[in-house]
Amino acid sequence: MHKTNISIWSAEFLGTFWLTLGGCGSAVLAAAFPGLGIGLLGVSLAFGLTVVTGAYAFGPISGAHFNPAVSFGLVVAGRMRASALPGYVISQVFGACAAAAVLYLIATGRPGADIGSFAVNGYGIHSPGQYGLVAALLCEVVMTAMFLIVILGATAKPAASGFAGLAIGLCLTLIHLVSIPVTNTSVNPARSIGPALFGPAWASSQLWLFVVAPLAGAAIGALVHRFLLKSSDEAEAG
Template identity: 75%
Template sequence: MQHSNFKIWSAEFLGTFWLTFGGCGSAVLAAAFPELGIGLLGVSLAFGLTVVTGAYAFGPVSGGHFNPAVSFGLVVAGRMPASQLPGYVVAQVVGACAAAGVLYFIASGKPGADLGGFAANGFGANSPGQYSMAAALVCEVVMTAFFLLVILGATAQRASNAFAGMAIGLCLALIHLVSIPVTNTSVNPARSTGPALFAPQWAMDQLWMFWVAPLVGAALGAIIYRVTMSESRTAQIA
């Protein structure tokens, strides 16, 4: 079924809002309290669950990208026309920024609120594990490349479409388990942009890396897939 651009962009806005609010919200609101015990595993699962639930809820309308790097990778892979990319990216970035704004309003709604880095992505002194810019760059490129490989494989014609959203969500959770200590995990320029608007200035200063690395990684993953496993299919995630 063909959907209007308005419905597609709305689905991408809502899906990216949900991913940013749910994933970053778990870090800003819940992980800030050690007694709740969600920690690294809980935040990782939260990001994965937002993708699983969002893919099944909004994927039938827009394909469920919720990530400019994913949309870009699908264009490189030949799954989506380049003419559709700007609309997807704008909807995703606006959705992430709106989610960050709502999250900031909630998180600052208590006396003496200390929002810290506000789930922003960083490297060097702003990396959770103090990893260098080079280490962070390589991590984001590799993680995004494999994210695209999983997305393209899970949504291939030969795959079971019913489980695509689950596979992609679990992949994102695994990515977070590995890379939160390195960059606080981006692999998604929209997710990085939203929190950076409300975080300390360093987040905006380092934001460029969390656009460049995921886009490079997405292109790399798409090219590897086209060379090794390509087949024609629409850009539907769920």
């Protein structure tokens, strides 16, 4: 299948749109609606399901990154050319912003609507569990690093063919289960940027952490995976 830049960028736009709409939508609409009570588990599962479904829908076209940190990590790991990175990142950010706009229009479409925090990320008094800056930074870096290690391992040639999307989606579900109380979970700069545009004013002032930390974590995860591969190759050669 011949893949053009337009098809790749469109797939990343749509995949990130779906991740943001489905994941953040579950928090803004379902979890906040009285009587539904999907809670932490439901929101975590929603984010995981968007990745699973998006990976199988768009993976054959773009690789299903849906996340600037993932694309950056793949460059660091040597899995993607650096020249391809800007197109991926721009498409992902636009997709997340478009999803946030659609979600905002839906969420405000009933009388007396209150979007609350609009699923934005935060630390300190804006953390769901009141976790401070250092805890939030550490959480986002470590979680993103582990996410990249899982992605790189699940998509490596020796891995079981056809199961990468499931493994990656389950990993993202687990990440949300652990880190929603700390930061409301980012591990994805695009997912953070989109809702911040429509959320409360403080979200923009804290947005830097949810761009910097996932990118740093992605680089760490990529470097760790490269080290593991090198160590494995050396062991086999010995």
